[in-house]
Amino acid sequence: MVIKIGVVGAPNKGKSTFFKAVTLKDVDIANYPFTTIKPNVGVGFVTTKCPCTEFGVKCAPQNSKCIGGTRLIPIELVDVAGLVPQAHEGKGMGNQFLSDISLANVLIHVIDCSGKTDILGEACDNADVGQEIEFLQNEIDMWLYGIISSKWDKYFRQIQQLKRDPLEFLAENFSSFGISEKNIVDALDFLELGTDDVMLLKGDDLKRFIFRLSELSRSSVILANKIDVPASADNLQKIKSLYPERVIIPASCEAELALRNAAEKGLIDYVSGGADFTLKDGAQLTEKQKKGLDFLKENVLKKYQSTGVIFALNKAVFDVLGYIVVYPVENETHFTNKHNQAFPDAILIHRDSTALDLAYKIHTDIGDNFIRAINARTKQVIGKDYILKPDDIIKIVAGK
Numbered sequence: 001m002v003i004k005i006g007v008v009g010a011p012n013k014g015k016s017t018f019f020k021a022v023t024l025k026d027v028d029i030a031n032y033p034f035t036t037i038k039p040n041v042g043v044g045f046v047t048t049k050c051p052c053t054e055f056g057v058k059c060a061p062q063n064s065k066c067i068g069g070t071r072l073i074p075i076e077l078v079d080v081a082g083l084v085p086q087a088h089e090g091k092g093m094g095n096q097f098l099s100d101i102s103l104a105n106v107l108i109h110v111i112d113c114s115g116k117t118d119i120l121g122e123a124c125d126n127a128d129v130g131q132e133i134e135f136l137q138n139e140i141d142m143w144l145y146g147i148i149s150s151k152w153d154k155y156f157r158q159i160q161q162l163k164r165d166p167l168e169f170l171a172e173n174f175s176s177f178g179i180s181e182k183n184i185v186d187a188l189d190f191l192e193l194g195t196d197d198v199m200l201l202k203g204d205d206l207k208r209f210i211f212r213l214s215e216l217s218r219s220s221v222i223l224a225n226k227i228d229v230p231a232s233a234d235n236l237q238k239i240k241s242l243y244p245e246r247v248i249i250p251a252s253c254e255a256e257l258a259l260r261n262a263a264e265k266g267l268i269d270y271v272s273g274g275a276d277f278t279l280k281d282g283a284q285l286t287e288k289q290k291k292g293l294d295f296l297k298e299n300v301l302k303k304y305q306s307t308g309v310i311f312a313l314n315k316a317v318f319d320v321l322g323y324i325v326v327y328p329v330e331n332e333t334h335f336t337n338k339h340n341q342a343f344p345d346a347i348l349i350h351r352d353s354t355a356l357d358l359a360y361k362i363h364t365d366i367g368d369n370f371i372r373a374i375n376a377r378t379k380q381v382i383g384k385d386y387i388l389k390p391d392d393i394i395k396i397v398a399g400k
């Protein structure tokens with residue numbers, strides 16, 4: 001299953017620019033609210049160092065790509081309509097939008113760090129950037145509260161009629177919101193309640209329980225966009241000190257898009273997410289193009305080390321979701337599959353996963369018939385309970 005990343009935020013903040021800079025899909029971008037109505041779906045990627053450089057072999061990626069020693073692993077991106085306050089009551093694109101994003105594993109919340117657009121996406125001088133961070137969470141909390149509280153009595157009746165275990169039943173019903181059984185237990189714990197108390201919740205306690213569930217099950221990265229605009233620097237410091245516990249990444253989606261376009265046209269050498277670019281020998285640049293590229297070099301790359309776009313995707317997947325990359329192989333000496341292709345697949349898997357989890361991720365049959373595995377770096381035999389580490393190279397031995 002490919003990791004799904006939702007690109008969310010108020011209108012006119014740069015969500016579609018982010019999406020286009022990553023996927024190079026031709027989507028509508030414009031300086032007014034609600035440019036995007038229908039969600040755009042596309043393939044982006046996270047990046048990691050490919051082991052081909054470390055081992056000095058030529059890799060042959062099958063499920064991913066390798067560019068100059070950087071492995072690019074696909075993820076799915078969904079760019080949706082702008083969310084406005086009171087969306088949970090159906091305002092703007094409202095509830096449809098909220099249910100779309102509940103399917104994402106992690107959210108990239110795009111805000112306009114320059115403060116030049118307000119919460120509705122209209123031009124203004126000095127918007128409260130922090131307000132953008134608050135409102136999205138509130139909308140998601142209220143939306144979830146609306147759905148769960150309206151079904152609460154029905155859940156209660158069904159649990160009694162069907163003589164079900166309440167926790168198991170609720171976990172089944174909440175899974176489509178990305179809420180796990182562990183989230184339910186942790187939310188009850190937060191309210192200092194035991195698991196037996198769950199069905200007694202009502203009124204304010206029920207509300208606090210659902211809000212806590214919403215918080216526990218949500219993962220997001222805040223993309224402080226438009227840092228190429230000078231006013232952004234101050235706002236960035238402000239929100240970083242106001243929200244020290246949040247992952248906030250300065251970014252210029254417009255810069256990433258411009259650099260990728262220039263690279264596509266053969267004007268510059270630029271690897272997506274890189275810290276710099278160089279002009280190609282003999283590239284014919286107009287004065288305007290040259291000025292634009294110089295501006296991005298001075299005001300974005302030199303100040304922030306990258307445009308922040310690919311960095312945000314990596315942060316979301318590796319740090320916030322806690323995924324790692326491992327490389328399954330069939331030959332532990334040459335790191336190849338049966339077609340002699342070295343490091344054919346890069347697999348994204350949660351960092352708590354075992355060798356057996358990896359086997360199941362490759363194929364159910366391989367999981368069912370797991371015998372043992374070999375850590376191809378050390379050549380040691382490992383069992384099904386071995387906890388995978390980042391960049392592990394693993395051979396799985398399975399019976400027929």
Ligand SMILES: Nc1nc2c(ncn2[C@@H]2O[C@H](COP(=O)(O)OP(=O)(O)OP(=O)(O)O)[C@@H](O)[C@H]2O)c(=O)[nH]1
Pocket residue numbers: 010011012013014015016017018028029030031032033034035036037080081082083121225226227228229251252253254255
């Ligand atoms: N200066 C600057 N402008 C940007 C940047 N990213 C996007 N913009 C501009 O912001 C405006 C809105 O961009 P979109 O990508 O359409 O924004 P959106 O969030 O998808 O908007 P809706 O679909 O209407 O919700 C456009 O004029 C973009 O050119 C950036 O990094 N810097």
Ligand SMILES: [Mg+2]
Pocket residue numbers: 015016017028035036080081082
């Ligand atoms: Mg858009």
